[in-house]
Amino acid sequence: MPTPRGREAQPIRPQDGEKKIVLVVEDEHDISDLVRFHLEQEGFAVVVSPDGEKALEIARRQRPALVILDLMLPGTPGLEVCRLMRSDERLADVPIVMLTARAGEADRVVGLEMGADDYVTKPFSPKALVARVKALLRRLDRKAEDGPSRYAYGELTMDLARHEIMLKGKEVSLTAKEFGLLEHLLRNPGRVLTRDVLLNAVWGYDYFGTTRTVDVHIRRLKQKLPLLDEAIVSVKSLGYKLKEQ
Helix, strand or coil: CCCCCCCCCCCCCCCCCCCCEEEEECCCHHHHHHHHHHHHHCCCEEEEECCHHHHHHHHHHHCCCEEEEECCCCCCCHHHHHHHHHCCCCCCCCCEEEEECCCCHHHHHHHHHHCCCEEEECCCCHHHHHHHHHHHHHHHHCCCCCCCCEEEECCEEEECCCCEEEECCEECCCCHHHHHHHHHHHHCCCCCEEHHHHHHHHHCCCCCCCCHHHHHHHHHHHHHCHHHCCCEEEECCCEEEECCC
């Protein structure tokens, strides 16, 4: 896809200090303009980048509230941008919504395994995309449920107030969804949590994806926190449970 000339949006900083910044990484200006319009209508501040390398620079400088990321980009491809964001502790928990013309299940799973929080195929409804963006951010902004602000499981500790995970005294970077999933498991040790329950608790009732998303995130959680490999048990045809200590 050709990179549109003269359409790169300069990074912006909201004047009122309240608007959340959404970084849109898309090289087709018709699409980026449409997405920008609908997001701005909902009160977001929008930064557009037509390529992955510039997007990473903007993300590291401004740390957006959320990134909408096209997979087919000139230069650094979207999957690589996603991987680099997830390996950067400053950006590891920034939600990512992937945009792609590929509708196959395999592509969806690859995107989720790379660390994306949601996946939208082209063509798409701009209003539906904005709904997903708001749903993701709403889950991050939710008030903590009644209960402890800290959890411990073996050598693993979770500090909700600091949004921090420590394993053997070393901090571990989790995405927003991985953090929320682990939090829900730690709040409910010994209980079988169905995939639908986990989707509703972590992604929200208005999530548009499938229960396969839960399996992908559980697998990634076990990879990052090996002590959970046997602690999180798959319950056939239902979901998962965290073994009681």
